[in-house]
Amino acid sequence: MNKSIELSTREQILHMLKTKAPLTAKDITNELQITEMAVRRHLSTLDRDGYIEYSMLRPMMGRPTATYRLSELAEAFFPKTYHTLTLDLLEELKEESGEDMINLLFERRKIKLEQKYEHAMAELPLSEKVRQLTQIQNDNGYMAEYEEDADGTFVIKEHNCPISHIANQYNHACHCELELFQSLLQVDVQRTECLSAGGTKCAYVISKSKVNS
Missing domain, CATH: 3.30.1380 (Muramoyl-pentapeptide Carboxypeptidase; domain 2)
Structure with missing residues (x-):
């Protein structure tokens, strides 16, 4: 049961990154209404499997923030004609x-x-x-x-x-x-x-x- 829930969440994250990237972990957390820890776990898995890329956004003040987007490999998840x-x-x-x-x-x-x-x-x-x-x-x-x-x-x-x-x-x-x-x-x-x-x-x-x- 947990596996199907995790898969569904990852699909939602992939869809968000396809349509709204770049996004931070906080952006995704706010959209999905789940814990930031859960979001980071999914992002870590997607990064490990090569489906996302990230870059560091460095504001004038405050800590740098990672922003995520899909990698070329992830395009296989989306229909092509x-x-x-x-x-x-x-x-x-x-x-x-x-x-x-x-x-x-x-x-x-x-x-x-x-x-x-x-x-x-x-x-x-x-x-x-x-x-x-x-x-x-x-x-x-x-x-x-x-x-x-x-x-x-x-x-x-x-x-x-x-x-x-x-x-x-x-x-x-x-x-x-x-x-x-x-x-x-x-x-x-x-x-x-x-x-x-x-x-x-x-x-x-x-x-x-x-x-x-």
Whole structure:
């Protein structure tokens, strides 16, 4: 019971900081009508988890006071509709220039990613390339992991797709990701499962067979 009450209070604090920041602990105390000790406990937890930032307000007289605002990390708590805007723009472009233009955009994005990463990975052994590619995907929100099988093949598993709304409608996005993996790793890569096709994850089997240049 106490846990649900604390969660509700923290949500209220996050909402206040979203709409009224910067705020002091006293501001929040007055608004929520709870003890300042309780407010400071919640602020301490939010600060520890990286959801808020603070700066010191130094008045002409009196003690400095901490003022709080949300961190960039906390923005994940609030609804975003970027994918809706993106899909609307892609649909407009499709009506204006055809689906080939959409595919061209995905191809150009793939080429830019190749150019960004290929030089650093070019001379690495396959195991290190797989490790770095997994880290790249993790940094981009794919919740990726990899494992090496007994026969020397690797499997990269992605448990999240940050562009799922786009990939569900434009399959060429998935095709370009597969080609990007092959280009960076320079070996044969097979997709065996796909989130946009109803799978529980995206899975890529990476062999030691070289791809044709």
